[in-house]
Amino acid sequence: MFVHIFAYRLKCLMRDWETILWTMVFPLVLGTFFYMAFSNLYTNEIFNPINIAVINDEQYAKNKSFREALEEVSTGDERLFNLSETTIDEANELLNENLIDGYIVVEMPIKLVVNNSGINQSIVKSFIDNYIHASSAVETILSIEPEQIQKIIDDIGNRETYVSEKKSTGGEPNTILLYFYTLIAMTCFYGGFFGMREINDIQADISSVAARVNAAPVHKIKAFLFSAAASVLIQLVEVLVLISYLVFMLKLDFGSKTGFVLLTAFIGTITGFSFGAFISAVVKKSEGIKVAVIVGVTMICCFFAGMMQHEIKYIISRKAPVLSYVNPLNLLTDSFYSLYYYDTFSRYFKNIILLTVFIAVFCSGTYLMIRRRKYASI
Amino acid sequence: MIVRVKNLVKRYGDLVALDHLSLTVNEGEIFGLLGPNGSGKTTAINCILSLLKYDKGEVEIFGRPMAPDAYDIKRDIGIVMQNVAVYNELTVYGNIDYFCGLYIKDKNERKRLVEEAIDFVGLRDFTKFYPKKLSGGLLRRLNIACGIAHKPKLIILDEPTVAVDPQSRNRILEGIMELNRQGATVIYTSHYMEEVERICTRIMILDKGRAIATGTKDELKAMITMNEKITVESFGITDEHISEIRKLPNIISVEYKDNLLVIKSGKGKNSFETVLDFIRKNEIRFDKIYSELPTLNDVFLEITGKELRD
């Protein structure tokens, strides 16, 4: 009986190739878009010189060292700034038309005039601050040991770094990976539509074929499970295709525990499927409403798991940690991430256990709704 | 006794869909459930099959109480629902094979049964077609094939000929009678009186969830007072004529509307001759004149005061 129902269900599902194609393609395309969006953060090509002006007045002419410092960072291919020397009126006009991000007035202390507070303005300010601090230090030293002037100038030129990165034994904390993990989790949850379809085809008050199946001498739960197995198989294949694409084509790092990654994918598929079945069995309204609930809940869970902005995830875990445990999509994302990040399995298993609780809740809810009984109305 | 229903009650809120319905179906019968739309035929069927929850009553099939998990009973039942219940993603062959496979485990036997069912409904040329490509009549044939392929002892058909062309309809009715000849007991619901009259051995007429008459065709017709209905198409009938005809022996009612004179006569002597004599004597001009035996529609009409056909 299993083979009979399973094989026919598989045939049925594969006939609807349009749905299968799109549900398989969409996470791949989305993943590619993510990759494109983040690729730049890997390569650090982002820096374009910042447009600034400096007021060419008496003070500026007098302050040789600042002028030289400014010129040094404004020339060459790897320069920080595109510098214009202007009058104050010209500078104001340029600023107004957003042709420069700010202009410098050499006063005491040096003043930066901007009309916005963004990263470019912050960088200019940092530069000026650095100059002020360095010249203050030089002055102090010179007041004590005036002969050291040449050495000081050499030393200023040689900047050293005082920070070394400590590599952790697990994975590096990597925010980019999180986006991809949430993508996998979302794909698992879109398997809920398969779950919805299975319920439709087994509940006699929803479809005629279901009535026929209900009148047949087949244990209803068995029929449902055998049929569901076909749906889960297809969904699992889609998730695995996505993971393979991410690992082999986009070269993402999932850590080395491949077996557990596959296990997590499987558990995720079951969770998504049972979620869809649960909603479909419990929400006794039209199909449109069920779809809206599934899509809506999945999107909310994605959002709180940080798919659009990873910050959200951390705000939640700091301010309302309960929410992060109640969000199965978040648990799934965290499972993947903890496989990658930690050496030990304790956090991973915590997440998996919570996920199985969710599966149990969804499955028992579905069971209670569909178990062999007569309907109040067909 | 194959099916026994006692005092079945089903309510939808305030509406009473089945009102203490009792019926029995004997082995080898073609039992017809006749009634207008909304009389409770489909509800009764769904309750008998344990698909629908009912408020009161008992249902026994094959001498055992019927329940949702009575698999041994279900194995010998075949159903053909009012709505076409097939998978759009499977071919004609696939659908029949799938549903047969829910009843028959042995692969070889199933193959044989499926082939037989295809030939039985006449879909041999369409086995590889998908349901979307079939016409209404062919779709209904497929619907039937899915329900009877496993050669059940009891076949329940719920309005199987809705929206079906005459050729398919004829075939379906012949097929049901053949199945009956091969040993199946049939419960057949419809609101088409001619079909029920044609194939059913015993008939129950339902109205508003209640059985208002049960019996064979002849028993039912004997229940009413009318014995014969005479219709005369004529322009020249006057009120005087009508009152004269009313005075004739054995006449129950006379109506004249839209140039049709309808005379109903009761049991007793053949009234046709009498009426014909009257018309000749009064030299009434007429186009047509004919006499009919009472139909189930007449039975229904007399008992309920309304037409069976909507």
Next chain:
Amino acid sequence: MQVFKLCLNIIKKNLHIMLIYVIVFLAVSLIMSSSMTGTGKAGDISFTGKKVDVAFISEEESALIDGFKHELGKIANFVEIPDETEALQDALYFRKVSYIVRVPEGFSEGFMRSEDVRLEKTAVPNSVDNIYIDLCIDKYFNTARLYVRNLKDISQEALARYLESDLAPAASVEMITNGKENNDHTYANYFYNFLAYSLLSVIILGMSALIFVFNDRDLRMRNECSPVKSGSINMQFILANLLFTVSAWFVMVLLCFLLNFKNSLSMNTVYFLLSSFVFVFCCCGLSYFIGNLIKSKGAIGAVCNIVTLGFCFISGVFVPQEYLGSFVLKIAGFTPTYWYVKANNEIAKLTEFGFQNVKPILSDLLIIIGFGLAFFTAALVAVKNKRYA
């Protein structure tokens, strides 16, 4: 106008479904926008004073380190984490801190002797905020190095004192507002950008429900047999859809206006409204095109996600346009979302509204209108050519 009335009825019947979508996406938009303004845009540390959460672990105590910690405290918020591997890993994982700095034993001594010593850092990579920490560390110790190498026998206490006075002054910053109210448009900017995701999702999902009903084979055939011109049928249908999309737009935009009331009473808001209205028109065309192209219901959800999430990611809604590579932006230029986000970002920065200032924005909007017209045309062509086999 029968077809139009019919469509309105279908919309009314499905209103509760559309409402679910609107509420869900609206809630998400609002939370997103307030969280983004709350945390501030990356790189705003020096101006808005937002501090980075840092765990400071020192294996030794010295005046130099005290001075350093004091300096670091200007841009860092110190969080107490026990010095255990798992606790530290957890802290980074849950973002209690985004940077861990460890002072190894013997660092100060080694530094005063001009040895090559380093602090250890473990941090979340690719975070702009953490770069400031790196810069702060380097600045402190490079400046300190000047003293150490040029003033013999300087003590740690003296060094710390000197550094404190050197690093105290900072550039003064003047924010010019041209005498106008300096409204902060970050919230609105983010909200309107996010509409590219939320509003488009609502429109695609809502409209697809409509289109499926309307495209039902039997109904379509019946409509096509009537003496109403097919062009007129399509127009009425589009009109009904426009009505729906504009209503959805109105609801979402109204909420933004109310919640951000203080900042909304400015010319910028007018431009935001214009920009989003134009975008909504384009969305309508896009979802009309999609609804007529995709047959299966399950596929609609998938396509919707690609078009909304996918486009948003490469167009700068979630990752700001400044951080996207030029190649990505070129590809994104083929989507209307990119131009919409670009226009919004420019509008947020506007302080003057003369024609010169507004010209780039208007040209972006024209491009969006072009996209919309293209979608509508393509859809009408697809509809026209649909004949049933």
